[in-house]
Amino acid sequence: MNATSPAPRRARVRAPELVGKGGWINTGGKKLTLADLRGKCVVVDFWTFCCVNCLHVLDELRELEEKHRDTTVVIGVHSPKFVHEAEHQAVVDAVERYQVHHPVLDDPELATWKQYAVRAWPTLVVVDPEGYIVAQHAGEGHAHALERLVGELEAEHEAKGTLRRGDGPYVAPEPVAGELRFPGKALALPGGTFLVSDTTRHQLVELAADGETVLRRIGTGERGFTAEPARFSEPQGLALLPDGQVIVADTVNHALRAFDPATGAVRTVAGTGRQWWQGSATAGDARGVDLSSPWDVAWFADRVWIAMAGVHQLWTYDPAAGTVRVAAGTTNEGLVDGAADEAWFAQPSGLAAAGERLWVADSETSALRWVERDGEEFTVRTAVGTGLFDFGHRDGDAAQALFQHPLGVTALPDGSVAVCDTYNHALRRYDPATGQVSTLATDLREPSDAVLAGEDIVVVESARHRLTRLRLPEEAVRVESVAHRTRREATEVAPGRLLLEVVFQAPPGQKLDTRYGPSTRLLVSSTPPELLADGAGADSELRRELVLADGVTEGVLHVSAMAASCDDDPANEYPACHVHQQDWGVPVRVTADGAARLPLVLAGLDSH
Structure with missing residues (x-):
């Protein structure tokens, strides 16, 4: 079929x-x-x-x-x-x-x-x-x-x-009452106060130097996308520009907003309020290009870098030119290093600039990565992490160390990096000089960001709805090592040839959109790469014969599919079109009596 x-x-x-x-x-x-x-x-x-x-x-x-x-x-x-x-x-x-x-x-x-x-x-x-x-x-x-x-x-x-x-x-x-509710990110302002994204209440909150006293709230507290009065929708990342303006990652509005601490004014500087889909523009006038769940922002290499979690990429915003563009990542989800335009990310959610490096908390791969500048070129490297399905809490050599879904990263004065290891409820440290990972603090309840304050580090404890001040310790806390893999059961498949079929049925009243070429896309890869002897790569057909390599008995098939459909009404000159897309990571185990066909449903089973 x-x-x-x-x-x-x-x-x-x-x-x-x-x-x-x-x-x-x-x-x-x-x-x-x-x-x-x-x-x-x-x-x-x-x-x-x-x-x-x-x-x-x-x-x-x-x-x-x-x-x-x-x-x-x-x-x-x-x-x-x-x-x-x-x-x-x-x-x-x-x-x-x-x-x-x-x-x-x-x-x-x-x-x-x-x-x-x-x-x-x-x-x-x-x-x-x-x-x-x-x-x-x-x-x-x-x-x-x-x-x-x-x-x-x-x-x-x-x-x-x-x-x-x-x-x-x-x-x-x-x-529930309280000054903050699931705060996301924090920023130290020049005057010694803290600006916090009060995510669930759709506001920014300025706190005094004690990290507790509320000085002012920015935004009505209602979900929205307006400047006067200011409304946000689950804001997250904050970045201070050289001119004193603050860039806000207005995550669910798929936009960047600018906040002026001096006047309290809020304006939109990038994004349309619509979510980016495959086929949308990837560069251009910042107010005319769609974004997708920007989660954090940082000033690096004379640009605002954006952790575009929704499409597994890094973008940049140039305030002087008023433009945005893709800077790194392909939209494929995974962990692949190399030239910026060939690298893969998986929901990047935290950024921190330090010299010629931009540190990245790549949450779905439980990884700490960095972007390295070499003139006008950028390269992506991984310090800690192996892929989408391995995570845990393990210190020691970076090649063996494990995080669990980190959301924040902070550059420390000695050149090392503090990582908000969110799902481990811990603050961790990676030292590039020694290649070692250690634990700075535990029992922090979903830390999502941290900022420096003198000799202290102030951690956003998101699930405790507060900022917590810690003295940076000279020695790390010792914890018992734990390693995990994703809990899903593996699909048993037969050795040799495996037919992969992504089932897509256009919804009632729609048809595949072929006006500008193929309306479907299928990308296949594997972990380890040696699992696939043939069939990896991209094509427009949603059906592909894969060949599993001899001697590799288990792994993960990474499948990314997209289909575009439009309203099927000949009388409508401008039919509405819709993009359907999904990424799968399918754990497989090769057995003699396993299946020879692997069906994945993008849209179907409609017997109505």
Whole structure:
């Protein structure tokens, strides 16, 4: 079957029950079952809070939830990648941090993930009011298709008498008081005060030198994208420019804002408010180019460098010219060093400039990396980290050291680097002179950034909603070494030839967009690279025959797929177009009786 042809009509499949050892969040303590949801259109969102693509989907679902709140229930199933994400309190925190306004099932052992045969974060499964699965979508960009499908389900089940209108099971948690709520990044201002991105409250907060007293708040506290009054949407990174202006990574607005500490004025300097998709411009007038979840910013090499977490790249913004452009990364997710335009990143989330180096906390690979300047050329190197699936807390030689999803990095006076090792709740140190990694402090509860203050370092303890001042110790704290690999079970595949098929069915009312050439793209690689004897690389077909090398018995297949579809209406001269994309990391084990075909669903299973 051609991967892009319409899927055959299927027998109706009952949705498996929703079970998870961690229990339910946002239900007022009630345990939900599918029977409780009968009569509603149900969108099951499999997500994990480390994943920026999952966060994009949370934002995509907000409008659907609001528009169809009397007929449709979104259920989040939290399915962890990292060990820290299996902690129940961490999931509770993430639900509040990202303002998830629907019930969430905490599934630390991936029980429901396995029952629904999910392979990727994020994945959306649609269940009709009678409890049958009608569609599955992996990745981002499916909001339009979901909107249309939900509308059709409403009409069909209204006519059948099987639609139940009314409030859903969501119960809002009690609001919590405090000066900060899940702060993201911090900046030391010239006057000795601290500017903090109060992420969940959509504000910037200036604190006195004690790191506690609030001097002023910037922004109304409402999610938005305006200058007067100032509104932000989950702001993160902050960078001080030579002229005293502060650049703000306004993450969920996909924009950079400029804040003037002297006047309090806020203006937009880069981004349109729309999310960047494959095929969008990668350079040009800063106000006319889309960005994607900028997470941190730093002044380096006479530019503002941007950790563009949403597309696994580094971009730059030139304030003098008013332009932006891609500086490093290909949008492929992984860990590949080399020339900047060939390197791979995985959700870069922290930046710190030091001389001719820009340090990068590359969170999804649990890595510390750097960009090195050589004249006008830039090269990407890795100090600590091996790839997407290895993480832990291990000190010692950098080649063996491990982090767990670090979000912040700070250049220290002696030339070493402090790393906010977020999911290990620790502050770590890497010394380039010795190649050694040590632990400076533990029990810091999701540290996400740190700034220097004299002989102290001030750490943003995001999940404790505060800044914590530490004296930089002369000796590191000793901790027991722990190493982990991603918890997902490996898919057993047969040796030799393996047929990879990415299944994509254009949503109802849409067709593949072929006006400007191929509308699909497939990129395949592996860890280790020796796993694939043939089939790696990029092509437009969503179906490819891979050849597994003799002697390599396990590894990870990295698959990135994209498909573009447009509204199929001949009378519409300017049809709306939509991009669907997803990256998979599929652990595989080669066995004699393994499968010879590996199907991955980008969009399909629609039997409606």
